[in-house]
């Protein structure tokens with residue numbers, strides 16, 4: 001067994017199936033002799049009875065202190081008062097880039113072979129600004145604030161007209177573009193595609209592209225192209241091998257990463273990792289919390305396990321990362337132990353044990 | 360030969376390959392004895408030397424008068440001064456619903472069989488509002504207009520921050536939802552899925568969904584569901600037969616319709632039709648103008664031909680519509696005459712002649 005000092009890492013098991021799949025990660029990591037000291041925090045869509053809060057300052061601080069963590073699914077109720085906890089974490093921790101690899105799993109057949117894509121999603125702004133309003137007579141977003149400030153009262157709300165504001169900043173676009181090209185270079189990737197709709201959103205997506213252009217100039221060895229999002233989706237389903245690393249604003253990243261996940265079997269099989277300033281990394285399974293099967297020992301822990309592997313790579317524990325990765329892949333490829341979502345009959349614990357046996 | 364009075368219809372051949380594929384439609388319609396009197400208008404990204412205009416009032420009026428038309432591709436240069444002509448037509452003619460069917464073509468194999476999807480896209484607002492700004496100190500969209508109006512001068516532009524405004528109105532959402540459910544009912548469809556991201560854009564997509572909910576209540580015989588756009592894309596690539604009719608805001612329609620086209624072979628094979636008030640219909644091939652192959656007799660006219668078929672169905676010329684449809688499908692299925700994009704070696708004229716020979 002390993003004699004290294006354990007590395008402290010934050011763990012947010014999350015809602016629904018979260019605790020079960022987090023348990024699976026702990027067991028697999030233990031079996032692989034990975035010395036992680038899990039700093040576990042209860043962050044959930046349900047208020048924590050102990051703290052009377054959804055998310056405490058301590059939970060955020062834990063990630064900032066440990067600089068590394070793993071996160072299970074958290075439910076995002078439609079139309080509830082508070083914002084999605086997933087987003088709150090990204091925003092509060094300034095996790096500016098969301099890396100979502102999608103690759104064909106050997107032994108798990110879909111319509112597509114040889115998919116090997118990296119979506120890098122801007123993670124803090126864009127369509128996710130949270131700025132939305134009833135439109136006022138001056139057809140403006142926050143004109144009401146100004147009117148309040150000036151004590152005017154002639155601002156009238158137009159009935160049946162609402163607006164959402166997409167914010168693109170040079171700062172956030174530059175850092176995600178920088179991250180994408182650096183990622184491509186350090187991971188031996190050949191091409192970066194910037195995905196956009198600048199023929200329509202000329203200013204916002206235009207600024208995003210301009211930043212990508214600037215960064216691309218510093219990486220002459222990396223091929224660079226700009227692809228309109230609708231065309232990108234069409235090409236991805238026709239021939240995903242045309243792409244390599246894809247970088248894009250927030251909502252496009254949300255859409256494209258799910259599409260790519262679909263090519264290889266779905267979000268139950270694809271990992272992700274959120275990157276922040278100062279070397280912070282919060283790996284995350286981005287599938288839902290699956291309340292219908294929660295607590296039934298039926299969940300597939302693969303996405304969280306592979307996210308854990310991304311966390312280990314981030315910690316430069318490459319040997320253990322590859323061991324665990326192979327054990328997961330081989331277990332799925334053998335096909336004897338698979339969870340129901342992959343057409344098998346194994347429980348979460350049986351599947352987990354099979355992976356541990358491969359180690 | 361036919362003895363009916365010809366029906367007047369507007370024709371915009373468009374840019375690039377537009378004139379060639381429009382010629383193909385004329386020939387096929389003639390071969391099928393469809394009595395259309397084409398009212399042809401030059402509308403292009405290049406200024407018309409005769410009128411010194413991109414788009415004249417007469418061209419718009421032609422559609423309003425004839426109430427029916429067919430449109431080829433028009434280029435949308437990124438970052439040029441004027442707006443996309445495609446959008447200008449949709450906006451000026453108030454073409455509020457864009458119907459984009461995608462179905463597997465018998466005899467043209469892709470990874471997917473039995474695709475049969477109808478995307479109905481809101482076509483006039485949303486992310487296509489054209490409202491974009493440098494963000495001002497009050498972090499608002501049009502606060503500058505107010506400041507100008509009040510002769511204030513304290514509004515300062517923030518550097519490196521831009522915004523795009525998505526506008527959703529009850530009016531436009533209701534009419535596209537109404538159209539989608541009526542379409543489902545009159546075309547024997549079973550289900551309507553409203554596609555959204557209301558967990559993030561709660562007000563805008565929330566209003567859109569609320570309108571769909573209201574309309575759905577009037578169609579108890581049609582199944583109704585709401586699907587988040589990212590999940591929709593994942594499900595579409597995993598199993599497109601889960602869906603039937605899909606209705607959604609503008610940008611999502613742009614993205615999803617291209618994705619769906621990709622499932623069956625691409626935009627070269629899929630038709631569309633824009634629906635306006637007072638029974639106006641402008642059928643449209645939504646692929647690009649392909650300047651690289653323009654004038655070379657290499658273009659595939661299928662998308663424009665199938666759009667022409669949609670136009671004929673709109674005119675209730677169902678017999679001729681089905682004849683032409685079969686001739687196109689059979690020509691492709693036989694495989695002897697196919698254009699280069701489908702792996703064949705036929706010219707546009709050879710492919711067109713093959714279709715005519717089937718009639």
Ligand SMILES: CC(C)[C@H](C(=O)O)[C@@H](O)C(=O)O
Nearest residue numbers: 076084086087254286558589
């Ligand atoms: C749950 C939801 C708010 C989230 C998002 O939209 O980012 C999810 O879809 C994701 O991709 O992580």
Ligand SMILES: CC(C)[C@H](C(=O)O)[C@@H](O)C(=O)O
Nearest residue numbers: 199230435443445446613645
């Ligand atoms: C050319 C472009 C402006 C247009 C759009 O975005 O709507 C096209 O992609 C389409 O789908 O018709």
